[in-house]
Amino acid sequence: MADVIVDPALPPADARLLRDNRRLLIRARRGWVPDRSGPSLAAAPYWRLGAVCGATVCLGLLLGVGGLGRSLGPLLLVLLAVPLMIVTFVRTETPEGEEAEHERRVHAQAVRHEGRYVLIDDLDEPSRRLLRRAQRAVAAVSQSRVNAEGLLDDVRNAVMLPAQEWEIARLLAKLSGLRARHRQTLSGESTPEVAAVAEPLTKALDSSEHAVLGRVEALERYAANVAEAERAYRARQQIAELRARLHEYEELVAETGADETTTDELTRLTEDADRLDQALRRSVSSAHEAFRYLEPGPPGP
Incomplete structure (x- = not known):
């Protein structure tokens, strides 16, 4: 039997989110507010991005100064630029980021629909x-x-x-x-x-x-x-x-x-x-x- 009873007039997606998150609703009842300062999604690891950029620049300088050839240098730079672009523009989600985003969504719905759901704990x-x-x-x-x-x-x-x-x-x-x-x-x-x-x-x-x-x-x-x-x-x-x-x-x-x-x-x-x-x-x-x-x-x- 349900431990969270929801007003049937609520949108189905909102109702389902509330029903499935009794633990977070109890915390919200007690005054919990999720941290809103962190990113909603975990962005690409920027320290690795800096490392790739630094390595690319250094290798380019070495190729230019060492005379390894003008044709070889640009080719290697292009090869290094492909993973660099992937790291830069593709954002990946981590479990921590997903959980934080989920908690913010639940809290927002709990505040928005206050009075339209009842916890068995109430x-x-x-x-x-x-x-x-x-x-x-x-x-x-x-x-x-x-x-x-x-x-x-x-x-x-x-x-x-x-x-x-x-x-x-x-x-x-x-x-x-x-x-x-x-x-x-x-x-x-x-x-x-x-x-x-x-x-x-x-x-x-x-x-x-x-x-x-x-x-x-x-x-x-x-x-x-x-x-x-x-x-x-x-x-x-x-x-x-x-x-x-x-x-x-x-x-x-x-x-x-x-x-x-x-x-x-x-x-x-x-x-x-x-x-x-x-x-x-x-x-x-x-x-x-x-x-x-x-x-x-x-x-x-």
Whole structure:
């Protein structure tokens, strides 16, 4: 399950970068800023460039002064100039340079999209448990065969389920942060006046948690209905495979002279398949009904 939950409205590339770099996002949360003074890419090793230039100049002087021939000198200079040009104009990336550039990109996206992603580390323990429950429900629906086969509204699931996961994570992050500050303020001794003011605020926090719990439970009810449809779908597939081989069983019974009542039992597969079809339709219908509770209601006045 994801430890970084991202607003589904983010561009896919940005969302993927955030999801894949939880460690750097945690550091950014703690105030880390990458070093921006170094090069984004490691340039060619300039000390080697200087060495090549020096060697070229020295060799040219030696060729001119030593009289090695006017035709040989320019040729050697050209041969030395080829690697010199490569070193000068071709920039190579080193692992250190790539890592530094990657860290700058992640930090920039973290700053740019602050408030549009939630780390599991942002949540207190009760909120973390609630989020994990929501994620398990989302995964159960998304990974089901009935969803993949289009028996559910897979298009709406692909949109609604990530939106539900994000909304739950966002609310839990706000709840965790406010609850931590609330407890810190009330830690230690307090007067009756402070307790009287804090009591309704504490109830507001509890009420908010209960509301988020309702969202999670709605997801779990949907996942339970989908699981029932999944069982009926798999059973129907198994019955279909058995029916496809029914004639082989009947031939074997006839050839071996087995009890004729066995044939009657085999023909009941058709009735079993019909019952499973009905069960599948009922369970899919129940899943659709449960899905309606996940949809956002009409906007208020």
